[in-house]
Amino acid sequence: MNTLSQPIETKAKQGNFFTFLLAEMKPKGPIFSPFNIISFPIMMLGLVIIFLRFKNGIGSVTNLSQDVPWGLWIGFDVVTGVAFAGGAYILVFMVNILNLKKYKPILRITVLNGFLAYLFYSAALLLDLGRPLNVINVVIGNNYGVSSVLFLVGWHFLLYMLALLIEFSPAIAEWMNARKLHRFISAISMGAVIFGITLSVLHQSGIGALFLMAKDKIHPLWYNSYMPILFVVSSVFAGISMIILEGSISRKVFSDQLDESDHHSHDNIMLGLAKICSLGMFAYFSLLVLVFIHQKNWQYIASPMGSWYLVEVIGFVVVPMLMFFLSYRYHSLTWIKIASVITLLGIMLNRMNISIIAFRWDAAVRYVPTWQEAIVTLTIIFIELWVLRWIVRRMPVLRASPEWARGSH
Amino acid sequence: MSISRRGFFKAMGATAVALSVGKPMAAEASLQTENELYGVLYDGTKCVACHGCEYDCAEAHGFTDFDLPKNPPFRKTDDKHRTVVNLYQTSKGEVPRKIQCMHCNQPACDAACLTQAMHKTEGGPVIWREDKCMGCRYCMISCPFDIPKFEYESTNPRIVKCDMCIDRINEGEIPACAYNCPEEALLYGKRSDLIKEARKRIHDNPEQYVDHIYGEHEAGGTSWLYLSSVPFDELGLNTKIQHTSYPGLTKGFISSIAPVDILLPAVLLGIYEATKLNAKTEEEI
Numbered sequence: 001m002n003t004l005s006q007p008i009e010t011k012a013k014q015g016n017f018f019t020f021l022l023a024e025m026k027p028k029g030p031i032f033s034p035f036n037i038i039s040f041p042i043m044m045l046g047l048v049i050i051f052l053r054f055k056n057g058i059g060s061v062t063n064l065s066q067d068v069p070w071g072l073w074i075g076f077d078v079v080t081g082v083a084f085a086g087g088a089y090i091l092v093f094m095v096n097i098l099n100l101k102k103y104k105p106i107l108r109i110t111v112l113n114g115f116l117a118y119l120f121y122s123a124a125l126l127l128d129l130g131r132p133l134n135v136i137n138v139v140i141g142n143n144y145g146v147s148s149v150l151f152l153v154g155w156h157f158l159l160y161m162l163a164l165l166i167e168f169s170p171a172i173a174e175w176m177n178a179r180k181l182h183r184f185i186s187a188i189s190m191g192a193v194i195f196g197i198t199l200s201v202l203h204q205s206g207i208g209a210l211f212l213m214a215k216d217k218i219h220p221l222w223y224n225s226y227m228p229i230l231f232v233v234s235s236v237f238a239g240i241s242m243i244i245l246e247g248s249i250s251r252k253v254f255s256d257q258l259d260e261s262d263h264h265s266h267d268n269i270m271l272g273l274a275k276i277c278s279l280g281m282f283a284y285f286s287l288l289v290l291v292f293i294h295q296k297n298w299q300y301i302a303s304p305m306g307s308w309y310l311v312e313v314i315g316f317v318v319v320p321m322l323m324f325f326l327s328y329r330y331h332s333l334t335w336i337k338i339a340s341v342i343t344l345l346g347i348m349l350n351r352m353n354i355s356i357i358a359f360r361w362d363a364a365v366r367y368v369p370t371w372q373e374a375i376v377t378l379t380i381i382f383i384e385l386w387v388l389r390w391i392v393r394r395m396p397v398l399r400a401s402p403e404w405a406r407g408s409h
Numbered sequence: 410m411s412i413s414r415r416g417f418f419k420a421m422g423a424t425a426v427a428l429s430v431g432k433p434m435a436a437e438a439s440l441q442t443e444n445e446l447y448g449v450l451y452d453g454t455k456c457v458a459c460h461g462c463e464y465d466c467a468e469a470h471g472f473t474d475f476d477l478p479k480n481p482p483f484r485k486t487d488d489k490h491r492t493v494v495n496l497y498q499t500s501k502g503e504v505p506r507k508i509q510c511m512h513c514n515q516p517a518c519d520a521a522c523l524t525q526a527m528h529k530t531e532g533g534p535v536i537w538r539e540d541k542c543m544g545c546r547y548c549m550i551s552c553p554f555d556i557p558k559f560e561y562e563s564t565n566p567r568i569v570k571c572d573m574c575i576d577r578i579n580e581g582e583i584p585a586c587a588y589n590c591p592e593e594a595l596l597y598g599k600r601s602d603l604i605k606e607a608r609k610r611i612h613d614n615p616e617q618y619v620d621h622i623y624g625e626h627e628a629g630g631t632s633w634l635y636l637s638s639v640p641f642d643e644l645g646l647n648t649k650i651q652h653t654s655y656p657g658l659t660k661g662f663i664s665s666i667a668p669v670d671i672l673l674p675a676v677l678l679g680i681y682e683a684t685k686l687n688a689k690t691e692e693e694i
């Protein structure tokens with residue numbers, strides 16, 4: 001065990017949880033780091049914009065229109081963000097169901113990332129709702145719209161957040177030195193694992209199914225009845241690419257949390273993930289080809305939207321797929337990182353195409369997000385990163401669990 | 410990370426039941442009830458584009474400061490206009506068409522709404538209920554006719570759309586536009602009767618009408634029906650629209666949810682048990 005986790009345990013033993021929490025609130029890193037200097041003003045500005053949004057209505061800060069009712073806040077924060085957070089269920093499946101213990105060192109950070117992503121993306125969703133207080137209607141059960149895809153997505157989303165919290169809570173229990181709680185949570189976490197994966201498969205595909213009724217509005221190259229399946233398949237490599245990118249960043253930022261064995265296993269993990277990505281992308285690409293031929297889409301290719309479609313499929317699916325494959329073959333970690341960035345951009349492109357760009361592609365006035373929408377999106381991401389940093393510096397996320405908690409897994 | 414098998418199945422069963430109970434399919438309006446629906450027949454050959462119905466609609470829905478320029482340009486419905494009449498340049502010169510909610514027999518907005526704020530009433534009107542709506546605008550994404558509009562400038566925004574004057578209908582009146590139309594271009598009545606009347610008009614004056622009732626089958630049938638002297642695509646209506654209902658597009662997905670919720674956990678548990686044994690054997694060797 002390294003020295004860092006030692007003072008935490010002694011503090012927690014003092015018994016009073018609130019003094020413990022208060023002590024933990026103190027920042028643990030340099031205050032004037034470049035990240036803080038950039039992110040803090042943006043977050044302050046974002047909070048002002050959020051205040052204005054509630055004071056003057058959604059129209060005062062966004063470019064949403066009667067033709068384009070969903071913009072950046074849904075198209076990026078929710079639709080893209082959920083795909084990016086898909087890494088959690090894939091990794092949980094690999095480690096806890098397939099028993100691939102090799103990936104265990106990055107499990108907690110991935111689950112934490114997933115949980116925070118879901119938490120903050122649902123916060124972003126609330127900003128976009130015109131009457132956010134009525135969201136209670138969906139939860140308490142007086143007005144269940146059970147034939148609505150959005151209703152099912154919402155519930156699977158909500159339950160999955162709970163599952164992620166249970167999956168991560170052993171780390172919280174270890175941080176609080178709560179041994180009984182730890183034992184209890186470890187006992188129920190297998191249920192959370194199994195239902196978490198099920199709920200993920202359904203809400204990942206459900207986000208694709210959301211657009212099934214927008215048949216006449218989405219360009220035929222993007223609209224097809226297989227969207228739910230395409231969404232769930234692409235969430236596999238989107239999530240893993242996020243793990244790769246996030247892993248290589250947090251290894252630099254939180255290097256104090258890692259010991260020698262972590263550095264050794266990291267390369268091995270990255271190579272394994274690259275292989276899975278290239279296979280997942282191959283499956284996805286095959287599905288795309290199948291849909292393309294099935295729907296006789298050749299007629300649309302010779303148009304601006306057709307070229308845009310080819311950019312997405314060739315440039316951001318086929319190219320990174322080959323890059324993942326080759327970098328796995330030749331053990332190049334740099335190229336794995338580059339491929340993961342391209343893949344993530346491609347997923348972003350795909351989700352934004354379906355929800356914004358190819359949605360009403362024929363509209364007279366195209367939707368372009370305002371700078372306020374972009375700032376609010378950045379604000380959500382930065383707050384999430386601040387919370388993530390706070391947790392990683394305190395709880396055993398990247399570093400090893402305390403001695404007493406190790407036997408239970 | 411361990412759990413007794415019995416405990417697991419108990420939890421799984423409870424969750425599966427919780428998730429699958431109360432998940433009926435989108436209400437399939439049977440032919441019987443469809444015939445009982447009320448609607449409006451708009452006869453484009455009678456409309457003279459006086460825009461009177463726009464004034465009546467605004468008045469009936471409490472928009473008092475409604476005013477129109479003398480020769481209004483092409484407009485869409487929005488959060489202050491539940492209906493508009495536009496003039497279209499067609500093969501037979503300028504032809505008017507009224508835009509408002511089509512009141513589909515199986516509305517996409519009703520199926521899309523997760524709080525049942527959008528609701529197809531038994532009489533035919535599709536209405537929006539203020540106390541339920543959370544403002545997600547999924548109805549706007551789903552509606553094939555682009556009818557629900559949103560008050561973007563309001564802090565407590567409403568979805569605005571034609572409600573076929575449900576309040577007037579409940580008091581025994583007919584929709585304001587149909588009531589006031591000086592040319593009798595709008596006919597309110599039982600949908601089955603309206604279709605018969607429309608067929609009769611086409612039969613009696615075959616040279617005056619195109620032989621089609623828009624809304625009889627479009628999007629699975631709508632309560633609002635159109636007759637026209639020119640092909641409907643010249644009036645900006647989507648003639649390539651599917652003739653089955655829009656909620657049908659998501660039916661396959663929705664009906665697959667409950668089986669996946671129940672079966673996938675069992676499959677996952679099976680894989681877990683299998684690989685666990687595998688891992689143990691490896692350790693022994």
